Amino acid sequence: MFFEKKNKKATFKKQTGDLTRPSKDKGEKQSTSSTSEVTTKTDDWQPISDSTDVFIKKVKEQIHSPADLVIRYVTDSITILYIDNLIKEDILNGKILPVLQNIQEGTPSSIHSQLPLPQVNVENKLNQSIDTMLTGAVMIHVAGHALVTMVLIPARESRGLSAPENESQVIGSQVGFNESLSTNISLVRRFILSKNLSNEKLKVGNQTNTSLSILYIDGVASEQNVNTVRQRIQALDIEDLIDSAELAELIDDSSLSIFPQMLLTERPDRFCDGLLGGKIGILVDGSSMGILCPYSFIEFFQSREDKNLRWPIATFVRLLRFLAIFISIFFTPMYVASLTFHYEVIPQPLLVPLSESRARVPFPPILEALFLELIMELLREAGARLPTKIGQTIGIVGGIVLGTAAVEAGITSNILIIIVALCALSSFITPSYMMGNVIRLLRFPIIILAGFWGYYGIMLALCVLLIHLLRQTSLGAPYMAPFYPPRLKDLGDSLVRLPYPFIIRKSPNSRVENADYSKKRVNLKGDKEKVKE
Structure with a gap:
């Protein structure tokens, strides 16, 4: 595959x-x-027959005679075809049928000129007219004419x-x-x-x-x-x-x-x-x-609400998000690496609580961490897929019951439950749902590397992650802009949110160098001034 x-x-x-x-x-x-x-493709030329019976037969062959195809004979020479539930029946009965029934000269040009609707076209290609009908149009065929009038009146729920x-x-x-x-x-x-x-x-x-x-x-x-x-x-x-x-x-x-x-x-x-x-x-x-x-x-961690808040508060919230990213990705691997290889980095006052908490746990820290992280992901998915009221109950009750039972059974420690809960909470701060999923996924390989090589494994994962990010592009633009390549004048709306008078409107990945729109800003007095690029 x-x-x-x-x-x-x-x-x-x-x-x-x-x-x-x-x-x-x-x-x-x-x-x-x-x-x-x-259009992304061109259809082969298929003319429309001037015979009503032949025309209806070809239309049925093209769309395999669906049960919801409606064929109505308005007059002896005028026939309409449409797909049921795809058009607005009130417009058909109130504005189209009365005109067709009272029309003096039944030709495609006269029908086109007398219908009081904006989207009326005359087609001479069978495939193109059928495609238009499937989007919610009425097909009007006049016997003796190799043309069809299309009236677009879509009704989509x-x-x-x-x-x-x-x-x-x-x-x-x-x-x-x-x-x-x-x-x-x-x-x-x-x-x-x-x-x-x-x-x-x-x-x-x-x-x-x-x-x-x-x-x-x-x-x-x-x-x-x-x-x-x-x-x-x-x-x-x-x-x-x-x-x-x-x-x-x-x-x-x-x-x-x-x-x-x-x-x-x-x-x-x-x-x-x-x-x-x-x-x-x-x-x-x-x-x-x-x-x-x-x-x-960097833009995946910015929210539209940041621009609605005062700049000191918006800056604090953005910095809090980046701190949450670090906590979500690295806190559990740091716990695993510290207890497996690097006891010396743990402060002396924490050694006794950690030893007492892990005294009854029979598993190594890597298995303990992976077990809790997997349970947390199961609870998150169950809460997201179940109905709202049941999902909230499963998330709260399930977390409390499973966490308490796991500690009492000696499967995990109290401190790791706190760390895993903090990492899960930090992952939900990301404004983008897709980027939040990426952050949650990154924890698992880093935990495994930390369990085998300690802090060296964490640094290896960090280096691979940075190299991968530096190699990525979005429509050919650098993915890590404005940090790589560095653009100092674009840092005002990245990690921090400066006041509006100091922010250039355009983003670095989509800048039009010669557009006056990107060279203007508003000062505190409301006057416009130009800023050199």
């Missing part, structure tokens, strides 16, 4: 070619328009807007994305009322034919990054695409790395904040998560 995945990735890279080289062809200038339609569940915040917007692409785009346009907001529509998946939109601000986002994202998506040759998380893994720089190179967010305000910072956003129809890229390692 590993070699198959590797070969598949190599094929993908070969198809995309040089993805980081911006296109200079004037024909690709259409990507900067506010709304452009891009979607849940109402609600607060984000995985990215909650106290101060700021309390609305999240849902599974409707049109609704999510409207949420973005609610925050960004700019004519420079570009929206490119594509379709991915030979079976699902999933719609997605690439959003960016023209003149702010790097054209090279936009071309890279567009080319990688167009080069995909897959059967299905269900969620945005799948797309992010398919188009990132290194799918074999456990570190995410693109952010998945369900917050429209965080999504729009990234667009305003020069990033590229991707929204997938049917997914409640938006993709932002390029994204650096």
Whole structure:
């Protein structure tokens, strides 16, 4: 399986070619328009028959005669076809059928001109018209004409807007994305009322034919990054695409790395904040998560709420997050290494409590730590998968009961339970759910190295981890920016959050050097002044 995945990735890279080289062809200038339609594949030419019976027969053959295909004969020459539950029945009965029944001259051009709806087109390709019907359109065929009129009136069920569940915040917007692409785009346009907001529509998946939109601000986002994202998506040759998380893994720089190179967010305000910072956003129809890229390692630990807090408080919270990362990854391995090889690093007052706590434990520290960490992960997964009320009960009661029983049975020590609980609590401080999963996973190999080689094993793991992070990129941009390569002027919004007058709006991974937008800031008096790059 590993070699198959590797070969598949190599094929993908070969198809995309040089993805980081911006296109200079004037024909690709259409990507900067506010709304452009891009397709990932071309259909073979299949004409539409002017005979109604032949036309209906070909449509049934193409879509294998589904039970929800509705065929209605409006008049002697006009026939409509549509998929049940994919269109708005009230619009069909109130605005389309009355016009078709009272029309004087039944031709595709006259129908197109008399229908009081915005999305009406005349098609001459059978495959293209069927694809449009499957997205929620009514197909109107007139006998004697090799054309068909398509009226797009989609009706897709979607849940109402609600607060984000995985990215909650106290101060700021309390609305999240849902599974409707049109609704999510409207949420973005609610925050960004700019004519420079570009929206490119594509379709991915030979079976699902999933719609997605690439959003960016023209003149702010790097054209090279936009071309890279567009080319990688167009080069995909897959059967299905269900969620945005799948797309992010398919188009990132290194799918074999456990570190995410693109952010998945369900917050429209965080999504729009990234667009305003020069990033590229991707929204997938049917997914409640938006993709932002390029994204650096340090940005995964920044929250949108940091900008809503006063800068000293936001700086303290950010530093607290990085301290929590260190605690979550290294505290349990340090416990294992200290008790296995390095008793001399333990303070004298702690030696007696540690000895008494481990007096009844028959296992070495490495097995004791792995056992407790595994129990903690089982409790976390059980609490996340069960219904809300039951999950909370399992997490609290299960943790208390199992912890107390493990100590009384002599399987583990009290001090290790405190350390493991502190590490688990620290891992939940990360604003990004995907990065939090990475931090929890990193503990296990480091614990094993600490159990075999002590602090030397921890340092080996740290060196390998740093080398891996320094080698990673996101859309070709350094993953460890602004620390590597160092950019001192971009450190003001990394580990700390300086006051707004001292922060340049754009991020280092998506900077447009000649954009005036990236060279302006607001001073304390509200006047605008230019800052040299």
